[in-house]
Amino acid sequence: MTVSKISAPDLTTRERGASPGDAGEGNALELGELSGLLGYALKRAQVRVFDDFSRCVAPLQLTPAQFSVLLLLERNPGCNQTEIAGTLGILRPNLVPMLDGMESRDLCVRTRSTSDRRSHVLMLTDKGRAILTRAKKLISTRHETRFNELLGSQNREALLSMLAKIARDF
Amino acid sequence: MTVSKISAPDLTTRERGASPGDAGEGNALELGELSGLLGYALKRAQVRVFDDFSRCVAPLQLTPAQFSVLLLLERNPGCNQTEIAGTLGILRPNLVPMLDGMESRDLCVRTRSTSDRRSHVLMLTDKGRAILTRAKKLISTRHETRFNELLGSQNREALLSMLAKIARDF
DNA sequence: TATTGTTATACTCTATAACTATA
DNA sequence: TATAGTTATAGAGTATAACAATA
Numbered sequence: 001m002t003v004s005k006i007s008a009p010d011l012t013t014r015e016r017g018a019s020p021g022d023a024g025e026g027n028a029l030e031l032g033e034l035s036g037l038l039g040y041a042l043k044r045a046q047v048r049v050f051d052d053f054s055r056c057v058a059p060l061q062l063t064p065a066q067f068s069v070l071l072l073l074e075r076n077p078g079c080n081q082t083e084i085a086g087t088l089g090i091l092r093p094n095l096v097p098m099l100d101g102m103e104s105r106d107l108c109v110r111t112r113s114t115s116d117r118r119s120h121v122l123m124l125t126d127k128g129r130a131i132l133t134r135a136k137k138l139i140s141t142r143h144e145t146r147f148n149e150l151l152g153s154q155n156r157e158a159l160l161s162m163l164a165k166i167a168r169d170f
Numbered sequence: 171m172t173v174s175k176i177s178a179p180d181l182t183t184r185e186r187g188a189s190p191g192d193a194g195e196g197n198a199l200e201l202g203e204l205s206g207l208l209g210y211a212l213k214r215a216q217v218r219v220f221d222d223f224s225r226c227v228a229p230l231q232l233t234p235a236q237f238s239v240l241l242l243l244e245r246n247p248g249c250n251q252t253e254i255a256g257t258l259g260i261l262r263p264n265l266v267p268m269l270d271g272m273e274s275r276d277l278c279v280r281t282r283s284t285s286d287r288r289s290h291v292l293m294l295t296d297k298g299r300a301i302l303t304r305a306k307k308l309i310s311t312r313h314e315t316r317f318n319e320l321l322g323s324q325n326r327e328a329l330l331s332m333l334a335k336i337a338r339d340f
Numbered sequence: 341t342a343t344t345g346t347t348a349t350a351c352t353c354t355a356t357a358a359c360t361a362t363a
Numbered sequence: 364t365a366t367a368g369t370t371a372t373a374g375a376g377t378a379t380a381a382c383a384a385t386a
Contacts, residue, residue, distance in 0.1 A: 029257045032245030033306075038317060039219045039234050041330050044259060044337035046212040052340060053209050064209050065376095075202035082344065087199045089214060094377065096346060110345095118344040118385045136203075147208060150340055151332060160211050162321060162329050167214035170222060170320055235353095252367060261355065266369060280368095288362045288367040 049147075056142040057135050065090075066102060067139075070132045073108055073124045080119040081110075107131055219317075226312040227305050235260070236272060237309075240302045243278055243294045250289040251280075277301055 034040055053064050062070075065088070072084055081099065085092045099122075102108050107128035110120040124132065148156055204210055223234050232240075235258070242254055251269065255262045269292075272278050277298035280290040294302065318326055 029242055029246040029249055029253050031257070032241060034238055034241045034245075035334065036330065037238065037241070037309075038314070038326070038330065039216070039223050040238055041333035041337065042212065042216040042219055043234070045333040045340075046209070046216045047259070048337050048340050049209045049212055064213070068204055068207070068210055071202060071204045071207070072199055075204075076199040079199055080344075083199050087201070089217070091378065092345070093347080093379085116344080116386070120345070139207075144208075147336075147340065150335065155332060156208070159329070159332050160206065160208065162325060163211035163215040164205065165320065166317075167211065167218050170215075170218050170317065250367070262368070263356085263370080264354065286363070286367080290368070
C-alpha cells in the first residue's frame with residue numbers, strides 16, 4: 001500500500017476560527033519534541049475529528065458515542081448492554097444513562113430477554129433507524145468527504161489500518 | 171513516502187489483559203461500519219497509546235499532559251501560562267491546578283515577569299529537567315520502541331504526518 | 341456462586357463567567 | 364479598555380463498589 005501526498009508536518013499556519021484552545025493560538029510556542037510525540041498527535045487529531053463529527057450531525061443531536069451505539073444495534077439487533085459496553089470499551093454502569101437518553105428519545109428499546117430474564121434485548125426503533133440513516137448520510141457527505149479531500153481515500157485506508165492495529169496490538 | 175506492512179484491519183484477536191472495557195471483550199459483537207469510522211478508530215488508538223504512555227512513565231508519576239508541559243518549558247523557557255495553554259489546546263483556567271501540582275513537586279517555578287507584572291515567567295527547575303530527562307528515556311526505550319516494533323519507523327512517520335495534518339487542517 | 345442491569349459515587353477533563361492586578 | 368492569572372462552578376467522561384433480580 002502506498003501513501004502519497006503526505007508531507008512532513010509544517011506548523012506554520014495555525015488559527016482556524018478560535019478553537020477550544022483558549023488564547024488566539026496565534027502566539028504558538030515551538031513544539032520541539034512534542035511534534036514527534038505519538039499520543040499528543042493522536043489526541044489533537046481525535047479532538048478535531050470529534051468536533052467535526054459533532055458539527056456534521058448537529059441537526060440530529062448525536063454524539064460520536066451515541067452514533068456508535070446505533071451502528072452496533074443496527075448490525076447486532078437483540079444484543080444486550082454488556083455486549084455493547086464490552087465492544088465499545090466503555091463500562092456497563094456508564095452505558096446506562098446513555099441508553100436512558102436514547103430510549104427516552106425513542107431511538108431504541110430495552111425489553112427483557114425471555115431466555116435470560118437478567119439481560120435486556122436491545123433493538124432500534126423505526127425512528128432510531130431513520131435517525132441512523134440520516135446520520136450516516138450527513139457523516140458521509142460532510143465528514144468523510146471533507147476528510148478524503150484532506151488525505152485522499154488511499155491514505156484514509158492506511159490510516160484506519162494503522163489505528164486499528166494500534167488499538168488491537170499495542 | 172511509502173507505507174508497507176500495513177494490512178487491512180482484521181478484528182479477530184481481541185482480548186489483552188482485561189482492558190478498561192468491562193466484560194471480558196471475548197464476546198465482541200460485529201463492528202460493521204464502525205470499523206470504518208475515523209473518530210472511533212482514533213479514539214480507541216489514542217486511549218491505548220495514553221495507557222501505554224502512563225505505564226511506561228509510571229515510576230515518574232507523569233501524565234501525558236504534564237509531560238507535554240515539561241517539553242514545552244524545556245523548549246520555550248520563560249514563556250507564560252497563556253502561551254502554554256494556547257499551544258496545547260487547553261484552557262487557561264484548567265492549566266492552573268496542573269501547574270500548582272507540578273510546582274508543588276518542584277518540577278517548575280512561576281515568577282512574576284518584571285516587564286509585565288500580570289504574567290508569570292515559567293521555568294523548569296533542576297529537578298524538572300532531571301525528571302524530564304528520565305521521562306524521555308523511558309518513553310524512548312519502552313513506549314516508542316514498542317510502537318516501532320508494531321508499525322515500523324517509516325509508518326510511524328507517515329502516521330504522525332497524517333495526524334498533524336488532521337489536527338491542523340481538518 | 342456468578343452475571344445483568346442498575347445505583348451511587350468519585351475523580352478527572354473540559355468549559356464558562358467573573359474576579360484581581362496589572363497594562 | 365484589555366489582558367494574565369485565578370477562582371468558582373458546572374458538565375462531560377470514566378472508574379469502582381455494591382445492590383436486586385436472575386441464572
